[in-house]
Amino acid sequence: MVFLAGFVDSIGGGGGLISLPAYLFAGLPPHTALATNKLSSSIGTTISAVRLFRYMDLPLAGACVLCSLIGSSLGSNLALLASDQLIRYMLLPVLPIVAYYVLRKKELNSHEKEPLSRGNTFLVSMPASFLVGMYDGFYGPGTGTFLILLYTGLARIDLLTASANTKAVNLASNIGALTVFLLNGKVFFALGLPAAACCIAGNYLGSGMVVKNGSRIVRPIILFVLTVLFFKVLWGK
Structure with a gap:
């Protein structure tokens, strides 16, 4: 299951759903x-980031990494205090809108x-990296998907660069949240x-497919992730 999660996450994000x-x-x-x-x-995600490193816009990725790290640290601290019900209610109106946006676009470039x-x-x-990083620290599933959509749609970055930058930013949000959870003794290392x-294996395979197939594979994976996430949030499971 975690292999599949890594594979899906490296392509279009959303591995946390699995x-x-x-x-x-x-x-x-x-x-x-x-x-x-x-x-x-x-x-x-470190594996995906290394494989896609040469496609990153390093100055932009560096700035976004810092924003994501700060946001994730804040979000994970909130997660230790709050229920996930609030984020579920916030996502319900957002996910159908995002899915409609992806369906209307012929390509994600x-x-x-x-x-x-x-x-x-x-x-x-x-700011997009900060907000999504905060979401990742608080809840998480779909983080990579949201980043790719924001980078290609609002920031108008080409898909390959957006996918590569997403791996760096998502890695930062993971590390920020992980640090907070480690300090609070929440990580179960045995599993x-x-x-x-x-x-690692899933991310390695999936990141290679991003480079070779671009939006032909990223777009359907994103739509799948958004659909599953919507129903997961709707039923609260």
């Missing part, structure tokens, strides 16, 4: 499941519109470390 229920099914308490998932996903100026690209990408090995 891995989080798997950890809960294994009998882990919710906060421990969330924390352990951050351990395995952090290690797996930014060449359909004029690119933003360099400064505006930073102004759009950095998280073996699962991380499976996640």
Whole structure:
């Protein structure tokens, strides 16, 4: 299950939709499941980030990484205090809108519109990274999907660069949340470390498919993730 989660996450994000229920099914308490998932996903996402490193816009990725790290640390601290009901209610109206946006676009590439100026690209990408990073620390599933959509749709970054930057930013949000959970003793290493090995394999295979197939594979994976996440939120499971 965690191998599949890593594979899906490396392509279009949303691997947490698979891995989080798997950890809960294994009998882990919710906060421990969330924390352990951050351990395995952090290690797996590192592989994707390394494979896609040469396609990153490094100055932009660096700025977004910092924003994501701060947001994730804040979100994970809130997660230790709050129920996930609030984020579920917030997602219900958002997910159908995002899915409609993806369906309308023939491709997830930014060449359909004029690119933003360099400064505006930073102004759009950095707040988006902070907010999605905060969401990742608090709840998590679909983080990579949301980042790709925001980077290609609002910041008008090309898909390959957006996918590559997403891996760096998602890794930062994972590390930020993982650090908070480690300090609070929530990570279950006996399960998280073996699962991380499976996640590494899935991320390695999936990130290679992103480079070769681009939007032909990213778009359907994103739609699948959004659909599953919507029904998961709707029924609260």
